Amino acid sequence: MNNSLTYALFMLLAGIGIPTMATLNGGLGSKLLSSTLATTISLAVGFTVAVIYLFATEGVPSKLVAADTPVYYYLGGFCVAFYIISVTWIAPRFGISNAIAFALLGQLIAMSAIDHFGLLGAQQSTIGLQRIIGLGLMAAGVFLVLNKTTPATV
Numbered sequence: 001m002n003n004s005l006t007y008a009l010f011m012l013l014a015g016i017g018i019p020t021m022a023t024l025n026g027g028l029g030s031k032l033l034s035s036t037l038a039t040t041i042s043l044a045v046g047f048t049v050a051v052i053y054l055f056a057t058e059g060v061p062s063k064l065v066a067a068d069t070p071v072y073y074y075l076g077g078f079c080v081a082f083y084i085i086s087v088t089w090i091a092p093r094f095g096i097s098n099a100i101a102f103a104l105l106g107q108l109i110a111m112s113a114i115d116h117f118g119l120l121g122a123q124q125s126t127i128g129l130q131r132i133i134g135l136g137l138m139a140a141g142v143f144l145v146l147n148k149t150t151p152a153t154v
Contacts, residue, residue, distance in 0.1 A: 022096055026091040029088045038088050039088050073121075097146060105142045108142070112135055115127070
C-alpha cells in the first residue's frame with residue numbers, strides 16, 4: 001500500500017473518531033453532570049494511551065525540550081483541551097452534527113490560512129481559484145448536512 005493511501009486511511013479513521021469522541025464525551029459529561037470532569041477523564045485516557053504508544057514504539061525519550069524549538073509548538077495540547085471541553089459541553093445541547101459541522105468549518109478556515117501563509121512553520125501552499133472553489137463547495141456541504149432540528153436541552 002502506498003504512503004498516500006495509508007495516510008488517507010489513517011486520517012479517515014481519525015475523522016471518524018472525532019464525532020464518536022464528541023458523542024461519548026457528551027454522554028459522559030451528561031451522566032457525570034460535568035463536561036469538565038468528562039474532558040479531564042478523556043484527556044487522562046488519551047495521555048495514558050499516548051504514553052504507552054510512545055514507550056512501545058520509541059522507548060523512554062532522551063529529551064523533552066529542544067533548545068531551538070519555538071515555545072508555541074508546545075501549545076497543541078491547549079487546542080486539544082479547548083476542543084474537547086467545547087464539544088463535550090456543546091454537543092449534547094447543540095447536536096453532534098451541528099457541533100462537528102461548525103468544527104469542520106473552523107478547520108477549513110484554519111487550514112486555508114495556515115497553508116496560504118505558511119503559519120507556525122507549515123509548508124506554504126498558495127490558495128488558487130481551484131482551491132477556493134473546493135473550499136466553497138466543502139463549506140456549502142458542511143451547511144447542507146447541518147441538523148435543523150432543535151435538540152433537547154441538557
